[in-house]
Amino acid sequence: MLVKTIFCGFGGQGVLMMGHSLAHGAMMEGYQVTYLPAYGAEVRGGTANCTVAVGDEEIASPIASEPNYLVVMNTPSLYTFQNRVAPGGSLFLNSSIIEARPSRKDVDVYEIPCIEIAEKMGNPRAANVVMMGAFLKKTALVSPEVYLKSLETIMGSKKKMIADANRAAFAAGYELLKEYMENGCQANLGTIR
Amino acid sequence: MQGNKVIGEAAIRTGCRFYAGYPITPQNELPEYMAESMCQVKGGVFIQSESEIAAIHMVAGASAAGARAMTSSSSPGISLKQEGISSMAACELPGVIVNMMRGGPGLGNISPAQGDYFQATRGGGHGDYRTIVLAPASGQELADLTMDAFDLADEYRMPVMILADGMMGQMMEPVVFKEPKPRQYRERYVLKGAGAGKSRFIRGLILDPRAMEEHNWKLARKYEVIAQKETRHEAFNTEDAQLIVTAYGTAARIAKGAIKRLHDAGLKVGLFRPITLWPFPSRELQEISERTDNFLVFELSTGQMIEDVHLALCGRGYVNFYGRPGGVVPTPVELAHVIARQYSKKDRHHE
Incomplete structure (x- = not known):
């Protein structure tokens, strides 16, 4: 098994944190992992992306030619990366701010209004964790408990409040996708308002 | 980490x-x-x-x-x-x-x-x-x-x-x-x-x-x-390889990804990865050249290590080069296409 994911969006949206936490979680699950942040002379508000490879044997290349999963947090990244996704792969879309929809018909699209959900919970900064909840419900690369523990390790947060907020945000994303999957629909699910 | x-x-x-x-x-x-x-x-x-x-x-x-x-x-x-x-x-x-x-x-x-x-x-x-x-x-x-x-x-x-x-x-x-x-x-x-x-x-x-x-x-x-x-190297899938890719560091990681893909498609491609660049593992590369004569050097430059490959092989074999300088990192799929082209070229050499 070898699964590659690209996370992309604006700098400041927690794109690298999403990849980092997934890689850490998968490592704790006993997988081989690589985490490769795209490295440029980036600034806040610029674009950021990272690639995570998870496998059960040595990972040859940390670069993803055809990622199985793509998590898109802003519109420019959708145009940049949508063609890279492997046929039959999944695309997770931050539908709170992305109005465009992918032109690909051979990938599953999950529209997650992650910013709105996070805002509703009073913690808009946790939008990326909402997205991770949805992502991990679908991909099951890391169990929720292990993931949340990894997130706490990485954040190094001693504040219980932040950990709890992340926990709630994760659960919201997780439940949303569960609902999507149970109702058997994928694309054009509309946004929760 | x-x-x-x-x-x-x-x-x-x-x-x-x-x-x-x-x-x-x-x-x-x-x-x-x-x-x-x-x-x-x-x-x-x-x-x-x-x-x-x-x-x-x-x-x-x-x-x-x-x-x-x-x-x-x-x-x-x-x-x-x-x-x-x-x-x-x-x-x-x-x-x-x-x-x-x-x-x-x-x-x-x-x-x-x-x-x-x-x-x-x-x-x-x-x-x-x-x-x-x-x-x-x-x-x-x-x-x-x-x-x-x-x-x-x-x-x-x-x-x-x-x-x-x-x-x-x-x-x-x-x-x-x-x-x-x-x-x-x-x-x-x-x-x-x-x-x-x-x-x-x-x-x-x-x-x-x-x-x-x-x-x-x-x-x-x-x-x-x-x-x-003190020479060190890694040989990957070289035993029955028809083509050997020579690359080091980051380039070797990409090459390994490409080789695994090609392996699934039935192509016998190996990787020779120098771990010590100086001293260059020349003898080890020579030994491999007794089994195969088709080489592709892949570097993220316009061609530097290829000189050491030439020196090690002393004119034996076909040595080709693929380079991506300036900070462009090709994906394993891109490199696999290049390797596959070189692989099929070799058959023509033999005819």
Whole structure:
């Protein structure tokens, strides 16, 4: 098994944190992992992306030619990366701010209004964790408990409040996708308002 | 753990107690890590120097005083350090230099590239000298080779370079640190201050040509021993391969991904990955050339290591080249197309 994911969006949206936490979680699950942040002379508000490879044997290349999963947090990244996704792969879309929809018909699209959900919970900064909840419900690369523990390790947060907020945000994303999957629909699910 | 930090942690675990450096992307996490960690170990010294040149000379000084010392930089900064590296080679001072290469020449950019191969393997600075050059291709190797670099530097009393790039420096992979070996070095040269014994001195300036010639031959004999004893490489799927891809570091990782894809499609492609760039594993490559005669050299440069491949093969076999300089990192699929083309070309050679 070898699964590659690209996370992309604006700098400041927690794109690298999403990849980092997934890689850490998968490592704790006993997988081989690589985490490769795209490295440029980036600034806040610029674009950021990272690639995570998870496998059960040595990972040859940390670069993803055809990622199985793509998590898109802003519109420019959708145009940049949508063609890279492997046929039959999944695309997770931050539908709170992305109005465009992918032109690909051979990938599953999950529209997650992650910013709105996070805002509703009073913690808009946790939008990326909402997205991770949805992502991990679908991909099951890391169990929720292990993931949340990894997130706490990485954040190094001693504040219980932040950990709890992340926990709630994760659960919201997780439940949303569960609902999507149970109702058997994928694309054009509309946004929760 | 992130690549740059792996180097820092491995260095400290193996007894490095002096680090001097000047910031430059894409290796900044290494001095950052050293700044934090050096003050937590007994006798640890971290200095952010006023320049790269100062840093390398501080390392030389610490080394002369008996410390395990390290500096790091990226391509343009490494150019500045060459005077000091040459001087350390002349004075036979151990030390570890990390070069996280970027696209060049000049200031270039901060993306992964391999354009410093010549500079690293041919000495880099002036004069008749060599540095051992280690090229890690994973987080685990960054840890292992950093520890080995200090041991090699002590054993042969010379500067050792770790040559990687921004991708190795930024990438995170799980790492297990091995138990460091106890430090073994001949203490006779160390300058510890005047005691009751004979006075010692370390110098690179030898005005008498005969003495200088003798010193040069002494260094050359040392380099000959290293060339015999210290070559390292990884051979992957080479036993029944019809085509051998030769690549190091980041390029080798991409090549391995491409080769695995091609393997699934039934193509017999192997990878020869030099781990020591100097000394280059020529004999090992020659042995492989007895079984296969089709070679593709892949580098993130316009073609530097290919010269060593030619020297090793002495005109045998078909050697082709694929290069992506300037910080462009092709995907394994792109490279697989290139390899597949070369693979089918070979059949035509035989007809």
